[in-house]
Amino acid sequence: MKCSLTTQEKLRDLRAKLGYKLQQVEMESGISSSTISNYENDETKDFQVGTLRALANYYHVSLGYLLGLTDNLTENGTPIDELHLDDETIGLLKSGKLNNRLLCEMIKHPDFLNLMCDMEIYVDNHAGTMIHEVNSYVSGIRKLIMEKAGVPADDFYMKTFEKAVIDDSAYFGDLLEGSIKNIARDIREDHKKDWDTGDEEHISDKYIASIKELWEKVNNSEPEASNNDASVNIAEDEALTMVDKATVLQWSKKFDLNFAKLTPEETRTLLQIITKASRNPLIKQPSKGRGKKK
Numbered sequence: 131m132k133c134s135l136t137t138q139e140k141l142r143d144l145r146a147k148l149g150y151k152l153q154q155v156e157m158e159s160g161i162s163s164s165t166i167s168n169y170e171n172d173e174t175k176d177f178q179v180g181t182l183r184a185l186a187n188y189y190h191v192s193l194g195y196l197l198g199l200t201d202n203l204t205e206n207g208t209p210i211d212e213l214h215l216d217d218e219t220i221g222l223l224k225s226g227k228l229n230n231r232l233l234c235e236m237i238k239h240p241d242f243l244n245l246m247c248d249m250e251i252y253v254d255n256h257a258g259t260m261i262h263e264v265n266s267y268v269s270g271i272r273k274l275i276m277e278k279a280g281v282p283a284d285d286f287y288m289k290t291f292e293k294a295v296i297d298d299s300a301y302f303g304d305l306l307e308g309s310i311k312n313i314a315r316d317i318r319e320d321h322k323k324d325w326d327t328g329d330e331e332h333i334s335d336k337y338i339a340s341i342k343e344l345w346e347k348v349n350n351s352e353p354e355a356s357n358n359d360a361s362v363n364i365a366e367d368e369a370l371t372m373v374d375k376a377t378v379l380q381w382s383k384k385f386d387l388n389f390a391k392l393t394p395e396e397t398r399t400l401l402q403i404i405t406k407a408s409r410n411p412l413i414k415q416p417s418k419g420r421g422k423k424k
């Protein structure tokens with residue numbers, strides 16, 4: 131999870147949260163859908179301040195938010211003193227060593243207040259004192275019975291008394307750990323579809339399987355089958371690397387494409403489009419940058 135969002139990502143997220151189509155934003159904001167699409171996806175796009183201001187007004191956010199000057203959707207100018215943060219904490223938040231965006235999502239999680247409440251109870255040790263008193267009473271009763279009645283320590287009821295003693299550090303440790311796991315799991319689920327989130331199906335495994343399939347198709351296919359089998363046609367295209375072939379095969383399966391109907395040139399053109407437009411760092415073409423004018 132990235133520490134901050136780009137302007138493109140913020141624009142995509144704002145529209146996605148509202149569930150608006152490009153055409154709806156165009157009709158209501160007066161900005162063409164092609165311009166909006168470019169602003170959302172083109173990492174090298176030069177933004178026009180007037181257009182960004184219009185989009186900020188449309189989404190009811192500040193221009194500073196879209197420009198990356200602040201992570202606040204609206205400029206409220208909250209004084210830092212109202213947050214009751216000490217100098218060291220402020221310095222740490224400004225240092226870039228923490229993922230403040232992730233920290234914000236943790237704080238906003240419904241279970242976070244319970245986590246902080248449990249943490250405060252543990253730190254203040256009021257509940258721990260009560261637990262200690264109960265433990266002393268149970269242990270004292272057990273010791274008294276064993277001494278007065280001569281009951282051995284391995285007696286079932288004496289073992290029951292022994293197990294009734296609570297380790298408050300272990301108890302609160304499990305409580306806090308469970309809350310943190312739930313919060314982390316939910317945040318992970320919320321970002322499951324982010325382009326920079328790891329694929330649960332592991333794209334490397336998919337590629338290995340595709341390469342193996344391509345290899346077997348070439349070595350085991352019969353001549354008459356190659357005319358109708360898309361994967362055989364892909365595998366036999368010597369102009370493509372094995373990784374390129376695996377990429378094409380993955381997309382053919384995902385969208386049920388029959389590459390047997392495409393010429394080798396059409397297949398390579400489609401591959402160029404996929405690698406150029408993909409946001410997945412394992413697939414996308416490396417950026418060459420804008421370069422400098424000489």
